Amino acid sequence: MRVLNGYEPASVLGFFEDICNIPHISYHEKELSDYCVAFAKERGLYYEQDELGNVIIIGEATPGYEDVEPIIIQGHLDMVGDKVPECTIDMEKESIRIMVDGDYITADGTTLGGDDGIAVAYGLALLDANDIPHPRLECVFTICEETGLEGASAIDLSCCKAKRLLNIDSEDEGVFTAGCAGGMRADCKIPVTMTSKSGVVCEIKTTGFLGGHSGIEIDRGRANANVMMGRFFLCIKDKLACDVVSMAGGVKDNVIPKNANATFIVEEANVDALKKAVEEFNAMIKAEYGVTDSNIAIVLAVKDVAECAVLTDASKEKAITALNLMPNGVQAMSQDLPGLVETSLNMGVMKIDAEGIQTCFSIRSSVATAKEYLAAKLEQITKSLGGEISYHGEYPGWEYARESKLRDLCIKVYEKQTGVTPKVEVIHAGLECGLLADKIEGLDCISLGPNMRDVHTPDEVISISSIARVWEFLKAVLAEK
Numbered sequence: 001m002r003v004l005n006g007y008e009p010a011s012v013l014g015f016f017e018d019i020c021n022i023p024h025i026s027y028h029e030k031e032l033s034d035y036c037v038a039f040a041k042e043r044g045l046y047y048e049q050d051e052l053g054n055v056i057i058i059g060e061a062t063p064g065y066e067d068v069e070p071i072i073i074q075g076h077l078d079m080v081g082d083k084v085p086e087c088t089i090d091m092e093k094e095s096i097r098i099m100v101d102g103d104y105i106t107a108d109g110t111t112l113g114g115d116d117g118i119a120v121a122y123g124l125a126l127l128d129a130n131d132i133p134h135p136r137l138e139c140v141f142t143i144c145e146e147t148g149l150e151g152a153s154a155i156d157l158s159c160c161k162a163k164r165l166l167n168i169d170s171e172d173e174g175v176f177t178a179g180c181a182g183g184m185r186a187d188c189k190i191p192v193t194m195t196s197k198s199g200v201v202c203e204i205k206t207t208g209f210l211g212g213h214s215g216i217e218i219d220r221g222r223a224n225a226n227v228m229m230g231r232f233f234l235c236i237k238d239k240l241a242c243d244v245v246s247m248a249g250g251v252k253d254n255v256i257p258k259n260a261n262a263t264f265i266v267e268e269a270n271v272d273a274l275k276k277a278v279e280e281f282n283a284m285i286k287a288e289y290g291v292t293d294s295n296i297a298i299v300l301a302v303k304d305v306a307e308c309a310v311l312t313d314a315s316k317e318k319a320i321t322a323l324n325l326m327p328n329g330v331q332a333m334s335q336d337l338p339g340l341v342e343t344s345l346n347m348g349v350m351k352i353d354a355e356g357i358q359t360c361f362s363i364r365s366s367v368a369t370a371k372e373y374l375a376a377k378l379e380q381i382t383k384s385l386g387g388e389i390s391y392h393g394e395y396p397g398w399e400y401a402r403e404s405k406l407r408d409l410c411i412k413v414y415e416k417q418t419g420v421t422p423k424v425e426v427i428h429a430g431l432e433c434g435l436l437a438d439k440i441e442g443l444d445c446i447s448l449g450p451n452m453r454d455v456h457t458p459d460e461v462i463s464i465s466s467i468a469r470v471w472e473f474l475k476a477v478l479a480e481k
């Protein structure tokens, strides 16, 4: 039984349901990529599929539109796979279970993949229709956007003739994105030496930290759990002797970490002083972060006496220095666009043990040289502590164009349809447009999409009425000559 039968726009929702029925989390997009290829073959449309799974499908101009500039409709094939702990679906192999709740489509216990399945659904519905006038359509569907824009980075666009691109990977109807930051991941590794000591084993862990997305929520001023571990040891180091066994925190470079923990030993005589220090530390961070993370605290657990491998004093000093002195958070706000974060970084992952002091950052900036300078600072600190840094997944920013014919067209159509002027935004998060614009000279881009909420989480929803309005908008944009 099809869940979305009877809802409009039927063609878009039909393709969207097909897509939801095919597992397609990042690195597992092959089946969906092949589905797009089968779609093109059945309809005799020109297509290209590369070895990664990126797909391009061309729909020639409809009669009367042969001389209108071609346009790229673009989105990504992969989705973030997240689920509630009780959910037993294997998202690599099994399809999710979608449901309708009022105006919203959602999935039972998992992410929905409206980000970015809806873009693929729009593209296929446009290519499939016989009654929608349009110029030459070049549908570009990429893999692994969510893991570091790998598909957009590698794709060959030489079969595309368009110099304008509609990216359907934004989540607020009525808000057009017209620029984004560039970024990269930096991995720092500093060697340590260990020794053996015995004492009372203690553990601390964070609780009540809100975390968030490092591209979207870095300006909220929320506490970073990894940095907080460093601050705790900086705070107590002159008050009581302690030796660090290990620390760990965070899940991904681009996620502001909520959870971090540390294991260390103290002398038995110092346990009471430690408890008092934790209390004082909690009072301090509650006062500092009362607005951003109102329930913030660290929790102490005192265990038994044991002999442990611990960092030497010199290595412990390096760990405290790295966690506290490596820059973190917003570094600069834009002078051109008030309210926009220009440059930031996030210590997303941290691990300290016999293997070394390892920190992993997501660095972002809308100014390429500011991004490079920040990376160089991080490298300087890492090297001064005897370590090494490596960079991964660098992607260029998408610079706001003062003049954009496509943006003007989208604004005009939107105003005509709704009577409202849309918002035009530049964002600090990354989009594929920067990489794609690097491949086609003079590419004019804009990013938009229907209303979604809680993307990348099992609470993700997408609005059916908004899907319908954006569908009418897309058709109206394509109908313009």
Ligand SMILES: [Zn+2]
Pocket: 076, 115, 116, 145, 169
């Ligand atoms: Zn997306």
